[in-house]
Amino acid sequence: MSIGSIKTYGVDLNEKGGFVISAHNFRGRTPFFYPVRNLKDGDLIYISDNLGRKMTYTVYSVSRYVSPEDTSYLVHTEDYHLTIVTCENGGKSRIVVRAHIVE
Incomplete structure (x- = not known):
C-alpha cells in the first residue's frame, strides 16, 4: 500500500455491490491519494x-x-458504487469519499 492502492472490501470494480479502495496519503513521498483531500460533490x-x-x-x-x-x-450496495478511503490528520482520522457510477 506504500506505492499504490489496495482493494479493502467488496466485489470487483466492474461488478454491482460496492468497491472500497484505500491508500496512504503521504506528503512528499509518492502521494498516491494526496489529491483525494480536494474532492468535492459532483467531481x-x-x-x-x-x-x-x-x-x-x-x-x-x-x-x-x-x-x-x-x-x-x-457496505454492500445494489449498484456500482465506489468508496475511497485515505488517512488525514497525521493518520489520526480518515477521509471517506463515496461515488456512484456514471452511466
Missing part, C-alpha cells in the same frame, strides 16, 4: 481495472475526520 473519478476497462464515477459524499475504527462505509 468525477476515473478508474481502470487490470483488463483496461474504464469506469467513471461521480462523487456524492466526502466525509472528513472519520475515526479509524469507523467501518460503517464497508
